[in-house]
Amino acid sequence: MNIAVMGAGAVGCYYGGMLARAGHAVTLIGRPQHVEAIRRDGLLLDTRTFRQHVRLEASTEVNAVRGADLILFCVKSTDTEIAADEMKPHLKPQALVLTLQNGVDNAERLQARLSQVVVPTVVYVATEMAGPGHLKHHGRGELVIATTAASEGIAKTFAEAGIPTQVSDNVIGALWMKLILNCAYNALSAITQLPYGRVVPGESVEGVMRDVVQECVAVAQAGGVRLPGDAWQVVAGLVQTMPTQYSSTAQDLARGKRSEIDHLNGYVMRKGESLGVPTPVNRTLFALVKLIEARQATAA
Ligand SMILES: NC(=O)C1=CN([C@@H]2O[C@H](COP(=O)(O)OP(=O)(O)OC[C@H]3O[C@@H](n4cnc5c(N)ncnc54)[C@H](OP(=O)(O)O)[C@@H]3O)[C@@H](O)[C@H]2O)C=CC1
Numbered sequence: 001m002n003i004a005v006m007g008a009g010a011v012g013c014y015y016g017g018m019l020a021r022a023g024h025a026v027t028l029i030g031r032p033q034h035v036e037a038i039r040r041d042g043l044l045l046d047t048r049t050f051r052q053h054v055r056l057e058a059s060t061e062v063n064a065v066r067g068a069d070l071i072l073f074c075v076k077s078t079d080t081e082i083a084a085d086e087m088k089p090h091l092k093p094q095a096l097v098l099t100l101q102n103g104v105d106n107a108e109r110l111q112a113r114l115s116q117v118v119v120p121t122v123v124y125v126a127t128e129m130a131g132p133g134h135l136k137h138h139g140r141g142e143l144v145i146a147t148t149a150a151s152e153g154i155a156k157t158f159a160e161a162g163i164p165t166q167v168s169d170n171v172i173g174a175l176w177m178k179l180i181l182n183c184a185y186n187a188l189s190a191i192t193q194l195p196y197g198r199v200v201p202g203e204s205v206e207g208v209m210r211d212v213v214q215e216c217v218a219v220a221q222a223g224g225v226r227l228p229g230d231a232w233q234v235v236a237g238l239v240q241t242m243p244t245q246y247s248s249t250a251q252d253l254a255r256g257k258r259s260e261i262d263h264l265n266g267y268v269m270r271k272g273e274s275l276g277v278p279t280p281v282n283r284t285l286f287a288l289v290k291l292i293e294a295r296q297a298t299a300a
């Protein structure tokens with residue numbers, strides 16, 4: 001299969017690298033520091049189970065999506081519209097686009113700009129770019145993709161490449177469950193710059209997290225979303241599995257980057273407003289992260 005990855009970062013390099021390693025023609029589209037290193041040395045796939053330089057195409061030019069049957073769309077939720085507009089003129093009419101992103105509305109936002117079929121996807125992986133062209137995998141790697149005519153075939157192709165992939169008729173519910181995890185952990189870890197194992201035992205923190213979850217569940221229910229399981233149980237369980245983890249929002253702020261908070265607690269706040277569901281705790285966490293971002297932008 002001819003595959004292009006839009007956004008050669010931590011998620012795009014992991015999945016693109018795994019598919020290239022399995023023999024697929026993969027082109028990574030990303031920033032010069034990664035593209036130059038990958039062209040020179042190959043992509044270093046440094047995973048929990050193997051370490052290997054994988055040879056694949058890499059480009060800084062978005063027209064490299066031309067000819068791809070499958071696009072893995074892996075930019076941050078803040079970059080969805082810009083990246084969509086850049087790749088739109090170069091896409092094959094029959095190309096299929098998978099959104100490998102956090103946040104629940106990326107596929108909808110992308111579909112509003114593209115005529116190609118866009119497939120919402122949930123990503124369960126922990127990866128980072130440890131350096132130029134160096135993908136570090138910390139664990140997991142499963143995907144859940146929405147049901148389309150092509151989904152079973154894609155799931156089979158991915159599974160053969162070592163990517164366990166489930167086809168689901170409730171991807172939106174699964175994306176919401178991930179969103180609730182993000183709403184409960186990301187801002188608290190970002191504001192305090194603490195790992196989950198130190199955030200959760202903090203005084204009154206469990207109450208804050210329970211309030212966040214209750215607000216998110218109320219918004220999801222008002223919006224007709226079917227959550228797959230008990231959200232609080234899922235949230236409460238995460239800290240045991242990754243006590244030393246800092247949220248991606250904490251990592252973004254620590255690097256002086258804009259975070260995805262608009263698409264996490266900010267999304268729940270806006271959705272709550274439109275549905276008449278109060279979300280005071282999500283609003284407070286959102287406002288605090290935005291203040292930190294604004295302070296950093298002024299200092300820069
Ligand atoms: N990393 C993880 O373990 C997980 C991440 N996710 C989600 O996956 C999504 C991707 O995250 P992640 O891979 O970590 O993010 P990264 O920032 O590592 O990767 C995105 C890359 O795309 C680049 N990029 C953005 N716009 C363009 C463009 N127009 N053309 C070319 N390159 C572009 C970015 O460059 P620049 O930074 O210079 O803009 C960056 O290098 C997010 O929604 C995240 O929340 C979900 C589960 C786990």
Ligand SMILES: CC(C)(CO)C(=O)C(=O)O
Nearest residue numbers: 181182185245246247248
């Ligand atoms: C699941 C969680 C909360 C793990 O860190 C995450 O997705 C993030 O940090 O953005």
